[in-house]
Amino acid sequence: MMRRFDDKRDGLKEQAVDLHDAELPDAEFEEALKDFKSSVHAWSDAAYSRPRTVTREVRVRSWRLAAGWAMGCVLVAGSLSGGLLERQHRLDLARIAAEQRAVEQQRQQREQQARAKITDEVLLAEVDSDVSRQVPSAMEPLAQMMADDETK
Amino acid sequence: MPQSFGLNRECLRIVGGVVNLHPVRASTWVMAAGTALDAMAITTADDAAAREFAHVVERHRPQIFRFLLSSTRDVDLAETLTQECFLKAHRNWGGFRGESSAMTWLMRIAINLQKDHWRNRRMQFWRTTRTNSVDLDEASEWLPSGESSIEQQLLAKERVKQVWTAVKGLSERQRTVFLLRYVEEQELSEIAAATGLSEGTVKAHLSRAVAKVRLELGGRR
Numbered sequence: 145m146m147r148r149f150d151d152k153r154d155g156l157k158e159q160a161v162d163l164h165d166a167e168l169p170d171a172e173f174e175e176a177l178k179d180f181k182s183s184v185h186a187w188s189d190a191a192y193s194r195p196r197t198v199t200r201e202v203r204v205r206s207w208r209l210a211a212g213w214a215m216g217c218v219l220v221a222g223s224l225s226g227g228l229l230e231r232q233h234r235l236d237l238a239r240i241a242a243e244q245r246a247v248e249q250q251r252q253q254r255e256q257q258a259r260a261k262i263t264d265e266v267l268l269a270e271v272d273s274d275v276s277r278q279v280p281s282a283m284e285p286l287a288q289m290m291a292d293d294e295t296k
Numbered sequence: 297m298p299q300s301f302g303l304n305r306e307c308l309r310i311v312g313g314v315v316n317l318h319p320v321r322a323s324t325w326v327m328a329a330g331t332a333l334d335a336m337a338i339t340t341a342d343d344a345a346a347r348e349f350a351h352v353v354e355r356h357r358p359q360i361f362r363f364l365l366s367s368t369r370d371v372d373l374a375e376t377l378t379q380e381c382f383l384k385a386h387r388n389w390g391g392f393r394g395e396s397s398a399m400t401w402l403m404r405i406a407i408n409l410q411k412d413h414w415r416n417r418r419m420q421f422w423r424t425t426r427t428n429s430v431d432l433d434e435a436s437e438w439l440p441s442g443e444s445s446i447e448q449q450l451l452a453k454e455r456v457k458q459v460w461t462a463v464k465g466l467s468e469r470q471r472t473v474f475l476l477r478y479v480e481e482q483e484l485s486e487i488a489a490a491t492g493l494s495e496g497t498v499k500a501h502l503s504r505a506v507a508k509v510r511l512e513l514g515g516r517r
Contacts, residue, residue: 176513177478179452180459183439184479188362191371 349389352398353382359399359480360406366475367410377413381406396489403480403490407472414468455513462512466505473498474505 360381365374384405385392392401439452463471469491476487484502488495 173510173513176455176459176509179439179455181479181481183452183456184362184366186439188358188365191365191374192358192361194371
């Protein structure tokens with residue numbers, strides 16, 4: 145499974161010319177390789193021990209989380225206070241309407257009470273007086289005719 | 297393992313007491329005790345394997361990362377491939393028979409992952425051509441803080457850059473063999489085991505790589 149490099153495909157046999165042994169690096173070449181190795185090691189050590197960006201992402205995420213929570217709390221608080229204000233406003237309106245209704249009822253009651261003070265007798269007296277004043281005037285032409293006949 | 301043995305003895309002692317109290321159900325309790333002991337043995341074996349693998353990770357991770365970094369010149373990619381390497385190793389840790397050293401086994405996984413990555417990237421060429429590999433100047437900036445003078449450091453930096461240029465021009469196999477030999481300082485037999493090549497082929501690849509690097513260094517002089 146792991147054997148990815150195929151020797152035969154390269155045409156490189158085991159008995160290939162041993163160029164590595166034949167071309168041993170000179171001192172300067174060895175120095176260059178040494179510097180190269182040291183450079184790679186230094187780079188790798190620095191990269192391996194560098195602070196990971198994950199920390200920053202976590203910090204950003206936590207900041208975003210806190211901002212999200214704060215925003216959510218503000219929204220909830222706003223909704224609750226808005227709801228309470230609206231409820232209070234409606235209660236005030238209802239209270240004012242109730243007061244107005246009570247005033248109106250009191251006024252109507254006072255009127256009813258005032259009307260109730262007029263007794264039936266007073267009412268009948270008024271009616272009789274009206275009738276007594278009207279009936280003679282209504283019979284007056286007939287009485288006048290009777291008077292005329294008597295004079296004749 | 298002393299700890300598991302102690303637990304087993306304790307378990308047997310407890311189970312033994314129960315058997316004495318209930319002689320009629322003795323066979324049932326003994327069977328239950330055997331099952332419990334098997335489970336405990338498996339658990340302790342898993343713990344031991346996990347501890348052993350953690351030790352392997354701690355010991356070899358920097359080297360695997362260094363090889364992948366020098367191969368890709370991409371810190372993020374090297375970290376990703378290192379993670380994948382140890383994830384794959386963890387999944388197959390039970391199948392590791394110790395025929396080669398753990399380092400060789402891990403390096404083999406890392407080489408294959410790197411090879412797969414480059415193959416996939418070639419397939420994705422038309423989708424994206426972006427690469428995070430640092431350029432050679434930046435890669436050459438890294439030098440150990442020695443006691444050498446500024447002139448010597450500049451010279452070393454120039455040499456390192458030339459080697460990087462040469463390494464960039466190597467074929468994948470030559471580069472792998474070259475880095476394993478001259479950065480990781482592995483023996484030819486270890487390189488052969490890690491790459492799956494014969495030692496003769498490793499030598500051939502290495503000699504060609506060295507010739508190219510020498511040519512680069514000589515040509516720039």
